[in-house]
Amino acid sequence: MKRSAWRYLWMSEDIRKKLLITVGLLILYRLLSNIPVPGIDREVIRSLAQQKGAAGNLINLLDLLSGGTVSNFSILAMGVYPYITAQIILQLLVPIIPALERRLKDNPREGQAWMEKWTVILTIPMAALSAIGQINIFNSMLGSGVSVLKNYGFTGAALIPTLTTLLSMIAGTMIGIWLGQLISEYGIPNQGLSLIIFAGIVSRMPTNLGRVLADKTNGWWMLIVIIAILLLTIFAIVYVQQGRRNVPVLFPGRRIGNRMSMPVTSKLPLMVNMAGMIPLIFAQSILTFPAIVSSYFMSEKTVEWLRNFATGVYHTFGGGNAWYAVLYFIMVVLFTFFYTDVLFTQQNYGENLKKQGAQIPGVVRGAPTQKYLNKVQRRITLPGAVFLGLVAVLPYIVGSILPSGAASSSGLLLVSSAGLLIVVGVVRDTFTIIETELKVHGYDESLIKG
Template sequence: MKRSAWRYLWTSVDIRKKILITIGILILYRFAANIPVPGINRDVIASIFQQQSPASSLLGVFDMLSGGTLSNFSILAMGVYPYITAQIIIQLLVPIIPSLQRRMEENPKEGRKLMEKWTVLLTIPMGTLSALGQIQLFNQLTSSGSILNYTFGLSNGNAIPTLTTVVSMVGGTMLGIWLGELISEYGIPNQGLSLIIFAGIVSRIPSNLYSIIISGQSVVLLLILMAVILALTIFVIIYVQQGRRNVPVLFPGRRVGNRMSMPVKSNLPLMINLAGMIPLIFAQTILSLPGIIAQFFINSNTTWLANMAAWMQNTFNSGSVWYVVIYFIFVMLLTFFYTEVLFEQQNYGENLKRQGAQIPGVVRGIATQNYLNRVQRRITLVGALFLAVVATIPYVFGLILPANIGKSIFLVSASGLIIVVGVVRDTFNIIETEMKLHGYDEKLIKG
């Protein structure tokens, strides 16, 4: 009788050690997530998150990415978001700065190390600006004037408390990045930051589930509806995320002694959704800005300015139909934009030319890159529609169902669900690879 190789997870000292280290670091991260920033007033923070405004909606996105640490305003209030922002900025700068692009093309390995180094260095100023921005934004949203127990600033003897608050927030972000690196090095390989974000997202599930149970509605019916919607959404996410368009590639034969081997036929897999969940976060951020700006002019003495500010707040409120429509369009546009940037960095045309490979019927070099660009844009249309639908479904249910349960029905947000599914899938793939390296047959692993 064959036993599943998954039993090996707990009998292998090496694999069990990696899993336990990963779990231990994630528990440590969640403990650190409850350490408050010095001088913070949590009651004022709680009142801000109870508001119905574009700014609180934007803060909800960041709170999701940080795993609820923003609503607690802990030292991990920014999560690893400044690092992700720095990573995106560096990626966007590569095709713009010729020296960086040349470095990546000449020596990809050294180029990646350089990018990682600059990403970490850029995280510090990005974290500082983010900390200052968060505190100022929260202060603007509270009626009490400040979320801190002192006046934020460098004057009137408040320099040391202010610096302590900012340094603790930036230090919390660097702590989260360090813990992620520890997971990648000693735990599950290459999954550190992904698992850090994953742990934060799933930590919100119990509270959302509790909101449904105490809603006073038909709890059993809502739980069944929630299970069906989640199952269908997860199925679609996995189906699309795994989707590939295999472009045939012909690699030249090699000379072995006096013989020439036959050309090798292979495929170049192009992802349907290359952008991941980044367009969702960017779209929510951009759509929240008009409402935030409008708050400063809503009480203006100029009539037309006050009316415009009121219109902006109503239009860009997450509870309006127009917000859902604009959000849908923005997600699609940003998916195309971000995919274009990432795909250009791959430079498949030049790389295939260097290897002597060719797509049948397509000239090497620029013609190959242009052909692949056209193929990628066509399949990106499917990925963009997928992201836009998944992103707006929670808002559609928020319009249909009662406000207290409309968005809780998904347990996590759309971008959070994509992250959770992706991280779980990648983690299982890595564990399977580890088990194969330890000599277990693929048929036993898959049961």
Template sequence: LTVGLSAAQAVGYVFLFRSQGQSAGSPVFTSFNPGSVLLVVLCLTAGCVLLMWMGELITQRGIGNGISLMIFASIVSGLPQAISAWWTNPDPVFKVIMPFMALGVIAAIVFIQEGQRRIPVQYAKRVIGRRMSSGGQTYLPLRVNMAGVIPVIFAASIMAFPPTVGQLIPGAEGLATFFSPNGWAYIVGETIFIILFTYFYTAVTFNPVDQADNLKKYGGFIPGVRPGRPTAEFLDRILARLTFPGALYLAAVAALPTILINQTSANFYFGGTSILIVVGVALDTMKQLEAQLMMRNYEGFLK
């Protein structure tokens, strides 16, 4: 999927650069032939695969999700430009409201990202060898947004495909215009893909049947729910109730800046997708750092 998307976008960018160079009077390609196009597409695709490999290395040997951290660094690198654009904005109302709006959106993202439904779990007493292990009560945390920012990244990648096709195929420029990032078609399409990918990724990361089997294996049960299949059905029902509002939250935050741009004509440097990625990656990385510190008996910085 990565190679296919990167190759398709690379072809689209080649024709985009060519058209922009011709319109500006300074051609990007001195000789535009199939060989040069193939070479540029291969270089761009190889660069994308190299970044994916580096991201996997960071995930395996470092802290946090490698791809998310690389996207995080790319977004944060544009922060000085965003601050400069905000400071030089001629609209005084926008200049005053924008910081409070950004803080409100960030606070809402943190609140939803950290929100969870705690399912009580009771462990019965067990005999291990000659010892009697005491039972106890704990909880199983089910987050409102278990998929994180992955659905937003996937949806943005898919929605970048129609404009690429519009730039690639002669006479299909209307497709790129119809799916422009500030258009309603783009917002609706991105919302649908975010909801679909949220359900898909949640189902991949959390399996109620496996969780119920693990609870039964270690003598755990949910009070009022029989172990085994009834527990899996109970967890699946709770997860479905949490996933839908979580998907709507992701779609709303991703579409909010675009809607504000269409209604107020104000220029927002950071989109909702960028804010979601930055806040989500920062929270996940901070939790993993905290876990590493606690594993080594150091005092964590989250108290």
């Protein structure tokens, strides 16, 4: 009896187990995201959720990175954001510190294990700083005398409750990272953290959809506009993600007995967008950091000039303005080039092709081949990087075009354009991995068709 791919997917015990583990861990993560931190004032949180402007936009950005847990200030309110920040810091240090670069090149497997270990270690202080920053940001939005926590402070009787809150938030972040690593190890390979962020974005969409429809004046026509934009954006994302530049490669002939086979011409496919959704997450992580730091200096106790400067930084990096959109676009483009360079250098095509005796026609083997491929990869990365930047700032473009009365209804786009790239990327990567798993377990589309 012939079986379809989906039926084979479920009937394969190993693949079925991986899928069930992945779904189970994602459900567990969403359940944990509803556990509030100790001492949270829910009435204050509800009032914050209704704020607009830079404050509301910053909450939305943090909510995206945390997987929708900032809005209810749960123990997972920071999501995996501190881990991503730690990854960025270490990856930026690799090309700067020669010893780190040598460690990764000389023994890639041991070097990656070392990077993973120190990423987790660095996550702890990053989580502590982020927890304090988030609380300060929320308090600065409320004004003096009001706090999201009923007993918050680092002096007197408030010290122990405050430390308890911070420890619970740090522990929540580590649990989120641990669940992501479990998914990557026992569920869908290498997709743990991406799927956690993906689940948070998808869980927010019904709420945002209801918010758009609640607008009696512009709701339905805004919904039509949003759906049209989303469909066009999805098409464009898939089209760009499929883009390839095929570089011809000549493999030498092989000796078979006393005969020599003819050389074989093949192709090396280079992706237009090799970095995927990572630059978007990196850019958002970096851009929210100044807002978090500036929140420490916005209290009435701070000297006036520093408080004014911190307030300006906070409003600039809080989102919802033209400067933020420009910075966001530039950061996405730069991180696309940076992350593509890091990935492409690690693959070291020049040396690998040289070991196989292969050669790109007209290019010397070894280092010149790697240099040539780097040049080609950077050239084709440019349109991919610009496209990612445009998708990232799509809400700001749409908001400037729409009438002022309808611009507020486009809140769904803030999640969907930035989040949509992540959603489409995760779905594509997940299906690619599942397809690979099917082939590994004996599924052949030419032989098994539904």
